[in-house]
Amino acid sequence: MTLSYTQHTLDKLEALIKTLGFKLRYEKGNFKTGSCVLEKDRIVIVNKFSNLESKINALADLVQRSETDENLLDEKQKAFLYILKQTKIEF
Numbered sequence: 001m002t003l004s005y006t007q008h009t010l011d012k013l014e015a016l017i018k019t020l021g022f023k024l025r026y027e028k029g030n031f032k033t034g035s036c037v038l039e040k041d042r043i044v045i046v047n048k049f050s051n052l053e054s055k056i057n058a059l060a061d062l063v064q065r066s067e068t069d070e071n072l073l074d075e076k077q078k079a080f081l082y083i084l085k086q087t088k089i090e091f
Contacts, residue, residue, distance in 0.1 A: 003060060003087055005053045013059040016077050017044060020068055037062060061089045 003009055017024055023041070026048040037044050044062060046055055063084050070078055 003056060003084075005056055007052070010052060010056055010059070012077075012080055013056060013063065016063060016073070016080060017059060019072055019077060020063070020066065021072070022062075057089050060084050060087065064089065 014024055021042055022037075023043045024046065025043065026046050028049060029045065029047050031047055044059070046058065050058070063081065064087075068081060070081070073081060
């Protein structure tokens, strides 16, 4: 399964990450993967100069690696999470 690299997909990922309790910030930085996570504070920092595909891949990878409490999610977010878990992310 593949993700579509659109602004809509990025918006859904951002909403999902916020619902999961992360704070999401866009900053300039010297990191190439598109995002970094400060685990203790549950802050996700995304390189604002990354292209749309890199941002989506980085956030999708973060969601895949994170433990998720599905009770926090509505039905649409659960369905989107299921799709993300089935998707192979390539950088």
